[in-house]
Structures are given as C-alpha cells and as structure tokens.
Amino acid sequence: MAKKELELLRELMKKKEVDICLIPTADSHESEYPGAHFAARRFLSGFTGSAGTLAVSADWSGLWTDARYFLQAEAQLTGSGITLYRMGEEGVPALEEEISVRLPRGGTLAYDGTVVSRRLGADMRRTAERRFGRILLEDLPGQIWEDRPPISSEPVFELDMRYAGQSRTEKIRKIREQMEAAGAEAHILTTLDDIAWLMNLRGNDVPCSPVFMSYCILTLSAVYLFVQEKAFSRELREKLRGDGIELREYGGFYEALPAVCSGKTVMLDSGKVNEQIFGVLEPETSIVDCPNPSELLKAVKNETEADNLREAHRKDGLAVTKFLYWLKKQIGREEITELSAAEYLENCRREQDHYLEPSFTTIAAYGPNAAVVHYSATEESSAVLKPEGLFLVDSGGQYLEGTTDITRTVVLGNITGEQKKHFTAVLKGMLALGDAHFLHGCRGTNLDYLAREPLWAMGLDYKHGTGHGVGYLLNVHEAPNGFRWKMVPERMDSAVLEPGMVTSDEPGVYLAGKYGIRTENLLLCTEAEKTEYGQFLKFEFLTMVPIDLDGIDRTEMGPEDMDRLNRYHRQVYKTLSPYLEGEELAWLKEATRKLV
Structure with missing residues (x-):
C-alpha cells in the first residue's frame, strides 16, 4: 500500500x-x-x-x-x-x-x-x-510538505591557523593559479566542504559535517561568499572583508550569477553544481567543466593537518579503547543494547578535548544486524548484546584536530570456527593494504587487491569499496582518493595517491541473516625512498585501537601477517599507554600482546 x-x-x-x-x-x-x-x-x-x-x-x-x-x-x-x-x-x-x-x-x-x-x-x-x-x-x-524544517543557520567559526596550517588568502591564490591555467575568469563553487576548506571556516548546518550553507564565486580579482550573515559574528565578517572577501546573502546567489559571470569563461564541476545554476547563466557563457581545484588541494593534507590528525586519532583511539574495555568487562553483567553501546561510545568521545560531534551516525550492529553494511539501530530494532557472537561498531568523530573513522568487530563470547576464519581473512587484508609499498602514480584500483585477496581466495567478497578519502574536520567521505577494484559512476574516487592523502582501509565479510565483520583503520600516505625507478610511497596507520585477538585463527596467519599485527599493536600500546592506568592499562597491555 x-x-x-x-x-x-x-x-x-x-x-x-x-x-x-x-x-x-x-x-x-x-x-x-x-x-x-x-x-x-x-x-x-x-x-x-x-x-x-x-x-x-x-x-x-x-x-x-x-x-x-x-x-x-x-x-x-x-x-x-x-x-x-x-x-x-x-x-x-x-x-x-x-x-x-x-x-x-x-x-x-x-x-x-x-x-x-x-x-x-x-x-x-x-x-x-x-x-x-x-x-x-x-x-x-x-x-x-506542510511541516518542512527550515534551512539550518547555525553559528560559523574560524579554523585557527594552528589547525588549518594555511591561510585562506594562500588557498585562494592557488585556486586562481589553476583558473588562469585553464583560461577561466570566474569559478563557481557550491560544495560546502570545498568552501569551508577554502575559507578556513566551519559550521554546523549539515549533520556530522562541520560545514555551513554557502555558495562562492571567485574571479581573478574578487571573491563573493553567499552566506546567511546572521550565522557570522561581526568580528568574523570584518576579518573576511579584510581578506578581500565580499559577503552577500545566501538567497541572492542565483540572482547574482548573471551579473558576475556574464560574458566570462566560467570554471565549474557539472557533477557538483545544480541544474538551476545553468538555468540562470547567460547562454553565451563559456564553461570549463572540470573537477574543482579545491578537491585535490584539500585532499592532500599539509604538515600541520597531518600532525593534528595524529593527535585526533590518539584521542579517538583512547576513547574507543576505553569503550572496548568497558564492553568486554560488562558484557553479560548488565543489559547492553546496540543503542546503549553507541551512547557509551559517544560519551567516551565527549570526554576528549576539542571533540565536536560524530563524523557520521554510529553503526552499532550485533549478530545478523551486522550483515547490513550501513545498519542503523532504532528503538524497535536495537538488539540486546549477549556474551556470545560478534558485535560490529563503525564510528567516528569530528575534532578540531581532524576527522576520524574506525570499525572494530568485537568478540563477545564463543564464536564459530567459520567466524574466526572470516575475521582473520578480513584482518589479513586490512593489514596487507596498510603495509603496501608502491610507486607514485598508483591509484586505489592498483592496490585494492591487497585487501581482497584473502577473501577472494575463499570465494568471498564485499560489495563496497575498500576505502574512501577522509576530510580534515570536514566530510568523512571525501573525493578524489579511494580503494576499489572497479570504477562505478557514482563514486569518482580513484585519483593518483599523493603524500598527505588520508584513506580508509576497511575490508569486510557479510553473511545475510548470520553476521558481519569489518575492520577499519585510516591510512596516511607518506613518502618512502626515491630510486632510479621513481618515488616510492607507503602508508602510516593513523588509527590507534587494539584489534580483538579473540577473533583470530592463528593457523590462518602466516609469519608476515603475524609480524604486521604485532608491529601495529606495539604502536597502539606505545601511543595510548601513557594516558591509561590501573585496570584499563593492564587490559590494553593484554589486548596488544605479541602473538607467536
């Protein structure tokens, strides 16, 4: 009906x-x-x-x-x-x-x-x-839609240089360089994360993404930022005007388009701008249709952002580790549901300095619910966790120091040999991709096999990309980098991997009606050695959280797999142990013990 x-x-x-x-x-x-x-x-x-x-x-x-x-x-x-x-x-x-x-x-x-x-x-x-x-x-x-909610207009704040690492005037200069190279006299920018990055501003108008409602038009001599001015303090408006940015009302964007862009060659991304924009541009407007220059610029994190991201993941790792300790200790002793577990994890994050909000709605899924890749628990569906089986939790946070995204599958009690075998295959794939050593010029499509090989060898697969780019205090899913073995029209995320890019590494197994397993770390692309063959690259694990050793079938782990896991756990312990004490510290030591 x-x-x-x-x-x-x-x-x-x-x-x-x-x-x-x-x-x-x-x-x-x-x-x-x-x-x-x-x-x-x-x-x-x-x-x-x-x-x-x-x-x-x-x-x-x-x-x-x-x-x-x-x-x-x-x-x-x-x-x-x-x-x-x-x-x-x-x-x-x-x-x-x-x-x-x-x-x-x-x-x-x-x-x-x-x-x-x-x-x-x-x-x-x-x-x-x-x-x-x-x-x-x-x-x-x-x-x-009679009771349609209004457009959000939350306060906008400036991202200090100690977090941004580069001024907005320098970012604008780089955009203009690419405009000139393309022969463009104006650039229409409508994607909120690109505008927030360019202006070193953040807001709260979109769930889980600290952006604000805005449009932007850049010419070679002017910058027009269309916003809800009530969301900006007087001091912030003055600072922006001091940097040569003219503020205009959000609702006046379409009316201003012909006046600013008429007769000009305009750069835009037709996959990102909406149809209405073309409806109001003059017919004689010449279009340069290409990815927004800011897309690649913001994907390559600068040194300040990279250092801050390490700090964000230290804090996030501490929060998730405290959650795992609590879950392992309390399962079977008190009633824990998918929703209450997610709430406890959120409270652990709130205890961390500079935490703002989740980077997406937490996926807390027990048993068969975890087979739904993007499951979202409700009051009606929220399962009670039992001291048996597997619990998958995929979550992340927005900190002033950056954006996090992590998945751990937790063993709550007895699990089957099949579950251990699948858990181990997922882990092996995640570690193998994280340990990749490759020449500059490779894309995610070149490396995706590393994560899938243990599963493909078993005739298994997962129907999502292995990884996506992650923004800096921005969208948790960010183009243009990613890992997937085949390109799909709706996900343009297979750019050449560059030092400074952050990408998730998250293989999984999902058996409908039975269980789901996913293990996810974020990777920072960094330079390795340079030889006569070119510049080699590698990855650094940003995520610092133990992987549940109770899920591992050691007979499925080769010496190289064991070494990768032990090296990772040594780094987790070194990073987190100074901030824990008592039972929590003892638990972390046991959770990151060396496997032989």
Missing part, C-alpha cells in the same frame, strides 16, 4: 500534468548528508539511507540505491508500494533506462533543479528528449 505522502504527490502531479517526478538524495550543494530541510526522498519513501534516488509516476514508484543499503532498503520499503532497484546488480535497469521506458511519449519529467546536479540533469534531459518529452524544474515535494 502506497504511503499517503506519495498519494499527495501524485495528486499534485496530476494537477500539473507531470508524468514522472524525480527526487534525489541531495541538497543544493550535492552534500552526502543533506540537512532536514532537504530530506524530501526520506519524507516520501521512509528510506533513511544516505544514498538513493526515488522516481514516482501515477501507478509506479522505484528507489535506486547501492549495495550498502540493499537489506536496509528492502526492510524499510516493505508495504510502501515502492520497488527497490539494486544498483549494479545483474539485470537491474539503470535509473535513466527505467524512466525512458515509463515516460510516455510527449510526457513531462519533473524535478527540483536546485537539488539535481547538472550531470544527472543532462542524463534526464536526454532521456526526456528521446521520448519527445519536456522537463519541469519545480520542487513538487516541497509543495505538499
């Missing part, structure tokens, strides 16, 4: 003579985790995952999402009348293919032009043209 919200949308579509309405998971800035104001897809479908696109017609509706959310979407869409389309699976049509089939000849396809990227919009336009149809850029869901 269709949700009442879908029926209200269909009534409006009928009045406006719309055949299909497209609702993506996006805000006006292509943020991964849009704020509540932009959660139209969730409002209409009930699906709470962070990725997915909904399409609705008079007698059909479908939702496309990736493998991380197959099980979650299947459960949440039950009874909604919405068909689940599992992206990337054999025989499953792509979004544009299905719309092309279902859009009547001469029909109308509608979507909000401010939340659909130019790249997706171009695909939809071609689809409509093939059916001799038309596009209507209109926010239909917003017209039936």
